[in-house]
Amino acid sequence: MPTTTDHARLRSEFARGATSEHIAAEWSRLCVDELRTALDGRTDTQVWVTGSLGRGEALPGSDLDALAVTGTPHDGFDAAALRVPGVIVDPNGATPLQRRLRRTPDEWRAAITRWAADPLEDRGIVMIGLLADARPVGDRPDPDLSEVLAAAIRAHPRCLNAVLSDALAHRPHVRPAFPLVSAPNVDLKQDLLTPVRKIARWAALAGGTGGHATGERLAAARPGEYLEVDEIADLQRCHHEILDIVTRRALSGPGIDGPEPLTGFRPSERATIRWVSRTVAGIQRVLDYRLSASSFTRPDGP
Missing domain, CATH: 3.30.460 (Beta Polymerase; domain 2)
Structure with missing residues (x-):
């Protein structure tokens, strides 16, 4: 070890x-x-x-x-x-x-x-x-x-539609905190990291670009083929920002495993978590529309 x-x-x-x-x-x-x-x-x-x-x-x-x-x-x-x-x-x-x-x-x-x-x-x-x-x-x-x-x-190649559907199945939603309402819980891995990682995996499989690390897969994605330039950049930032929070906690203590109250994070981290939640959910909605419109096909597929 x-x-x-x-x-x-x-x-x-x-x-x-x-x-x-x-x-x-x-x-x-x-x-x-x-x-x-x-x-x-x-x-x-x-x-x-x-x-x-x-x-x-x-x-x-x-x-x-x-x-x-x-x-x-x-x-x-x-x-x-x-x-x-x-x-x-x-x-x-x-x-x-x-x-x-x-x-x-x-x-x-x-x-x-x-x-x-x-x-x-x-x-x-x-x-x-x-x-x-x-x-x-x-x-x-x-x-x-x-x-x-x-x-x-x-x-x-049609199996990729099922892979994408799985990546879009769980939508992150971190609601704002309101007075007299208990703070929401967030699972950084399940709610935020996993959706980004699944989208990156799908893009790598669909584009045949390979790679293993999420950042590597997103960097290799060809803009305009399956993801747009701004979507790639936003997904890269989302993954990096949440991984930063997870890494800081993993190195300093027991880390994060499962849902945790949003109040357990620093104010700057809470702002980041909310931004990532909105951004990932927005990209998922766009990809869901493209999938429903059957706009995803491989260059060598039907």
Whole structure:
């Protein structure tokens, strides 16, 4: 795990002006390095990290999300290989301990094709998201699940409409505070970060631009193709501003996990949260209109 020395170093770097994106990327790298060491010699299974670790956006307290490629359908997975100190493994989360996240190469190819063809069945939207964020812990994976997913999307480009619909399903709404009315709660991850990350993921899949980190995906988006210039800039700022708040809390204490009263934030943070809420919801409304008008098609798709 990242040591207390690493934690102190990153906290100091953040205080001196390092970006929250840099801190998250460095924390993710330290965690993946530790996982690679833990896996070395324990299993021949190819392990891919996904979720926040896969995107390079993990912070202290982040869960471990992973999947695996096994040699045979009967291969199990050594749970001890995932016991990396300081990295949280949710027994009900996305790990190779679940059979659906532990498949042979042929099983993965068949499943990915099936999910792309019908993303509303068998939790296809969720699995496409996990695969889009996944990156291998080791070198030279076989198969490269990212390439398999990209090929499946080229063959079934209409699945991207379902991916976008999922990104628009949850609209952030942080209402103003009024006298005699209790302060609203806000879940920074669920309400604000996740919608931006899902839109960025969709844009990367639709444009074939790849990338894992949200900022990287938005920077690679071609203006006017799926997102306009101002929308890209606003989404980049929204993600950065909220990640700053989350990073500051993660480095200084237990961080934020779930809804929290808006009064628990600094006045400047409350203003930022409200602005991000309005901005993200506005972009979602525009994208929803474009989707309903069927304006999203891939250049090589129908």
